[in-house]
Amino acid sequence: MKPTDSRLLDVAIDHFGRKGLEGASTRAIAADAGTPMSSITYHFGGKSGLYLAAAEHISATLGERLRPALERVAEICAGGINAGTARASLHTIFGRMVEIMVGDETAAFARFIVREQAEPTEAFDRLYAGIMGQMLQRVAAMLRLISADTLGETDSRVRAMTLVGQILVFRVARATALAATGWNDMGESEAAIIKHAVADNLDAIFDRLEARSSK
């Protein structure tokens, strides 16, 4: 990708995430990227083209980040499957997810994605198809495994959403989380505290699912 394109995309994700598609201005985006406004038309065909390209860029980047963890899960599913390894790989995935959600780098991504959920456009399909859908599907499959199929199809997917929600909240409701904890911002030490809390919740839930399955 050309450096100009790349810079435009980065700035665009930030602006669109904060102000929304309509609220953001191509003038401001171009100015921040240090390029004339007409280059947006030239490279992306206009404002909406830039918006879609931003969504695809987010999807691709997040995909790269989570892929290693997801591939490990795929291997586990393919090979000898047992509840213990499923639990371990879920811990890996969710630990990685905390890092992604807490880290500043994904702040702009998260704002963009959350905004799409409020009023989904064509961009949502590209985001969902990219990585979110796969990840949720994998997590749900692992939950069924741990529960020895005591959990139904729908239940396991709903459960997967609740588990992801535990972490998502620190990105989506960041302002509230900071106010509630008294933290000034979220760095590595805060991430560690969150990771520990999430892991403990997960173990509690997994234990319950396993216990029920053996009854």
Next chain:
Amino acid sequence: MKPTDSRLLDVAIDHFGRKGLEGASTRAIAADAGTPMSSITYHFGGKSGLYLAAAEHISATLGERLRPALERVAEICAGGINAGTARASLHTIFGRMVEIMVGDETAAFARFIVREQAEPTEAFDRLYAGIMGQMLQRVAAMLRLISADTLGETDSRVRAMTLVGQILVFRVARATALAATGWNDMGESEAAIIKHAVADNLDAIFDRLEARSSK
């Protein structure tokens, strides 16, 4: 409140939630409310005045909804406190929260609030002070109680956030939740499934906290 004011607020919350402060247009809001644009200036002093009034209206309305549950909690805290009643009242709060988050009525509120988190303005303080802060504080206090103070101050607040996140995700990531479950929308039957999943997660976590405290 005057009917015109009330209609303007309802429409404004919807528009601001979808398009953001900058994206929404006072023309469109006034048109949807069936009143001339200049009435916004007259009643609220302009666009930003309308925005702040919308935030306060949301805070007040949500406060009314959750107040009964929170007052019960306050009574429990004031009177004889034990882990069993704390668990019961947390179940009440979270059950109510599922209804609020799943119901269509709060969709517009949620969009507005989430947008504020992405880039907090003065409106966020009014929202947080109104009800969100109190609720989180209460939940955290109950968690400490259940854990017999095994959970520290910060840990209990972080834990409270994770618990709320389980439910919030169905509002904030509604589009993803629908795609992942295959549901067309969320009505009472879906709310029941979610409520059951959340309650089961809560019991698993509470059990673990209690078990640890008695060791």
Next chain:
DNA sequence: GTCTATAGTCGGATAGAC
């Protein structure tokens, strides 16, 4: 209090120079 008319600003798109 309610509405119309208008002023002034800023947005996205585009033509055309280089």
Next chain:
DNA sequence: GTCTATCCGACTATAGAC
């Protein structure tokens, strides 16, 4: 490919009629 200049529509705010 990159940038400047310009067009036209949409926006907020406000003055003033009723």
